[in-house]
Amino acid sequence: MHQKIISGLFFAGVALALNITAQAQPAPPIDLYRVPAPSEQRLQRIQKNLARWHMGATLVLVKDEQFLRIQVPDVGYFDESVLLSDNSALTYTIPQGQHDYIIDLGQFMKVSRFFFNNESASGTMQIMSSNTLDPLNSGKWVTLTQPVSFSEGVIPSASFAEVDTRYLLVRFNILNQGRIGHFGATGSMDITKANIQIGKGEETKETIKAQSPIIDYDFGAAYTGSRIIYASGGALEEVYHLQDDDPTTTHQFPSDEESIVIIDLRKKTQMRSIASSFNSGQSGTLQIYLTNHLPSEFTEDNQTGVATYTNELGHVERAEFAAKNDSNFEYLMAATTPQQIVRVPNDFFFDIEDSYSVYVKGENTRLHHIFDEIERRYVIVRFTPENLQSDYKIETAQYMPGSTDLRIHKAQAAPPPFSFGGIDVIGDVPFEDIFFTADAEPGLPGPPPPPPPPPPPVFSQ
Secondary structure, X not given: OOOOOOOOOOOOOOOOOOOOOEEEOOOOOEEEEEOOOOOHHHHOOOEOOOOOHHHOOEEEEEEOOEEEEEOHHHHHHOHHHHHHOOOOOOOEEEOOEEEEEEEEEEEEEEEEEEEXXXXXXXXXXXXXXXXXXXXXXXXXXEEXXXXXXXXXXXXXXXXXXXXXXXXXEEEEEEEEOEEEEEEEEEOOOEOOOEEEEEOOOHHHHHHHHHHOOEEEEEOOOHHHOOEEEEEOOOOHHHHHHHHOOOOOOOXXXXXXXXXXXXXXXXXXXXXXXXXXXXXXXXXXXEEEEEEOOOOHXXXXXXXXXXXXXXOOOOOEEEHHHHHHHOOOHHHHHOOOEEXXXXXXXXXXXXXXOEEEEEEEOOOOOEEEEEEEEEEEEEEEEEEEEHXXXXXXXXXXXXXXXXXXXXXXXXXXXXXXXXXXXEEEEEEEEEHHHEEEEEOOOOOOOOOOOOOOOOOOOEOOO
């Protein structure tokens, strides 16, 4: 059964009230902000994750001082293979003790940062690099970082001087076993320089499916060209954090409203699961809607201008958020920048046939919903805080004129804000159907590369 949609009271301007009033509110229409198309400069701030199967990376395990390479055909046979997966909800339980993992980037890449998703492990990590796959005690591995400590639930991220390398060694010393995943290695390559195409040759389609291994592919990531086109709130400049393949970045929504984002995959896309990560501490209902068409309200020329302002971080916020964050009346008067919204009726979601719903407990931090493969263009993710699912009463704020300013007194204490860390739209893609090229950076030609080292044993052979 669908839940009634309730949203917080919206102030389009400045109002005066002598006292605080409380009244039950009918379910109002839903206001969604039109997210402006990102500029080239904004996209250049999103680094491409190089530690991914679709980028040609492979994982080398170190067992009794021997190397064992996990290649794409072996993904289903090794639990550790999830570390290079596009699916951020997949995790691997790493036991106590020292563990070494080598990421073969497939070619020389510039790297200056490493991170991973840590759900419940604690210990230290250390990063090293090498141009060749030599024994770990050969003295050829260059230390990039000192051991970095992390505790349960903390996502470690280590930056270092940029190196042009092929192999990264990640050394863990685990004190308490736990679940980890989502390795990330980034450098100077941003998503505008990484060109990834999915081949669709009809004459080879069946051959590819029969011969090529299948990998997880995130069709919702920013590098694919997919874009978040509507969001219910928060600093719109940060909404691309949901598509940047980086668990250390988030987009924060107001705590007293529903959190809604609409992702446009650009065309009908086959998918089989949705993964999302979010902060703990906020209970509510998380719903996913899949559709090929948006209601007429999204296409009609009836956008509404809303008062916004730019805060000290350069983020666009609504006027009432300006009031909450600063009591100066000048901030309210400056909140005149028009921001396009679309106003849709409160039964907007009821007509979408393909929908999934799950209750999120306060301690939950991620969701992975698997369904039968389906082909859709738009993905809508909606979180309704628990405090909005009952007979929610909204108290209007009280504006009290002062001698030098107009101070705003919040009528209600708000629960913790809700933050999404990322949303993955996962589908199956034949590995041989992925084509990656990178825009070359200008520079002097270097010496020819040394002869490649002999490859380590390959399990699939």
